Amino acid sequence: MPKLKTHQATAKRFKRTKTGKILKRTAGQNHFNARESGKVGRNKKIDLVMSKTLNHVMAVNLPN
Numbered sequence: 001m002p003k004l005k006t007h008q009a010t011a012k013r014f015k016r017t018k019t020g021k022i023l024k025r026t027a028g029q030n031h032f033n034a035r036e037s038g039k040v041g042r043n044k045k046i047d048l049v050m051s052k053t054l055n056h057v058m059a060v061n062l063p064n
Contacts, residue, residue, distance in 0.1 A: 004063035011062060014050070022050040022058045 015023045026044045033041060050058070 006063060007061035010058070014058060014062065015047070016058070016062055020055070022055060023047040024050055 013024060017023060024047065026046065026048055029044050033044070036044075
């Protein structure tokens with residue numbers, strides 16, 4: 001059976017941790033950040049853990 005190919009657009013946007021969790025960047029960080037409060041700006045810099053329901057979709061797109 002041939003090796004599964006990784007979906008490269010998904011690989012650029014999501015990261016799998018060693019324990020199997022899927023991380024993604026917070027949306028809305030590119031511009032218009034000067035008007036945000038410091039609390040919102042700090043919260044945008046952390047990665048978010050995806051829900052467990054999307055783990056199957058990510059397993060298909062990120063086989064390794």
